[in-house]
Amino acid sequence: MGQMIPDLSLRMATEARANGQKQKKQQVQYDPYFTEKVIAATGPSAHPRLAQVMPSLVRHLHDFAREVNLTVAEWTAAVDMINACGRMSDDRRNETQLLCDIIGLESLVDEITSKMLATSTTETPSAILGPFYRNDAPLKPNGTSIVQGLTPEVEWYEKALEDSAYVTGRVVTAAGAPIKGAIVDVWHTAPNGLYEQQDESQPDMNFRGRFETDSEGRYAFYALRPASYPIPDDGPAGQFLKMLDRHPNRPGHIHFIVSAPNFRTLTTQLYDDRDQYIENDSVFAVKDELVVHFTPREGDPEARWSLKYDFVLGSM
Numbered sequence: 001m002g003q004m005i006p007d008l009s010l011r012m013a014t015e016a017r018a019n020g021q022k023q024k025k026q027q028v029q030y031d032p033y034f035t036e037k038v039i040a041a042t043g044p045s046a047h048p049r050l051a052q053v054m055p056s057l058v059r060h061l062h063d064f065a066r067e068v069n070l071t072v073a074e075w076t077a078a079v080d081m082i083n084a085c086g087r088m089s090d091d092r093r094n095e096t097q098l099l100c101d102i103i104g105l106e107s108l109v110d111e112i113t114s115k116m117l118a119t120s121t122t123e124t125p126s127a128i129l130g131p132f133y134r135n136d137a138p139l140k141p142n143g144t145s146i147v148q149g150l151t152p153e154v155e156w157y158e159k160a161l162e163d164s165a166y167v168t169g170r171v172v173t174a175a176g177a178p179i180k181g182a183i184v185d186v187w188h189t190a191p192n193g194l195y196e197q198q199d200e201s202q203p204d205m206n207f208r209g210r211f212e213t214d215s216e217g218r219y220a221f222y223a224l225r226p227a228s229y230p231i232p233d234d235g236p237a238g239q240f241l242k243m244l245d246r247h248p249n250r251p252g253h254i255h256f257i258v259s260a261p262n263f264r265t266l267t268t269q270l271y272d273d274r275d276q277y278i279e280n281d282s283v284f285a286v287k288d289e290l291v292v293h294f295t296p297r298e299g300d301p302e303a304r305w306s307l308k309y310d311f312v313l314g315s316m
């Protein structure tokens with residue numbers, strides 16, 4: 001449909017020119033030359049990438065407006081919403097990004113970017129970074145835990161015991177060779193669905209850690225099976241979700257950034273296959289290759305579940 005509309009408007013414009021002004025008015029509801037006039041306003045010294053992409057953006061936007069007969073009142077409402085997103089955004093919250101997320105734009109752009117840069121078909125797919133990354137998580141020895149402050153007083157103590165998990169695997173090249181010295185940077189929420197910076201009851205850097213792979217490319221740490229959580233829905237993006245009769249929930253996931261010298265850094269997420277929102281993630285980030293299955297773990301007092309996952313990094 002998206003590709004048909006520009007063709008349609010071009011055809012209509014050509015026909016209108018051929019048939020004269022009177023017939024044009026009968027066949028074409030809106031000025032058929034308007035969009036090309038806007039595109040032609042771009043000057044010869046325009047930023048090269050903008051000069052390349054803006055004709056397409058203007059055509060799609062104008063075709064959208066004509067297709068739905070967008071009114072001034074509706075356009076004003078959209079402008080107000082984007083302005084409200086801007087007013088709500090600061091260094092702790094990015095409401096405009098959230099708005100893009102719920103219409104799938106961040107996931108789509110992430111897929112386009114990673115596929116453009118891919119050097120093999122075996123690389124682990126990327127997923128969006130999300131707004132809760134902190135770049136200075138503690139570097140920990142392999143086999144240690146990212147869970148802090150777990151005492152019976154914590155409200156999610158039982159849930160944390162139930163979901164305790166040992167996560168291990170390797171970081172390898174597209175050809176399967178181990179990558180020594182790769183950094184596996186990991187973070188997830190508490191069982192209450194909150195990242196530590198959203199939740200004053202959690203210790204600083206809780207559920208965050210970085211692990212360096214050994215000579216076999218192996219990493220290992222204790223964590224929890226991830227909990228689903230709603231994206232912040234108390235702002236314009238959340239209001240928009242309600243107007244669309246949609247829920248705000250994301251399936252439980254563990255975030256990763258896997259990096260190594262001379263390899264392309266991988267930003268991704270792993271999704272627990274038990275989660276009820278796997279099929280309807282509110283930000284459309286789930287990919288089949290990133291859905292994982294935890295298996296029961298025997299004989300380990302620190303973990304009831306195991307997960308094995310190998311990350312395949314692409315070359316630069």
Ligand SMILES: [Fe+2]
Pocket residue numbers: 130132253255
């Ligand atoms: Fe997340």
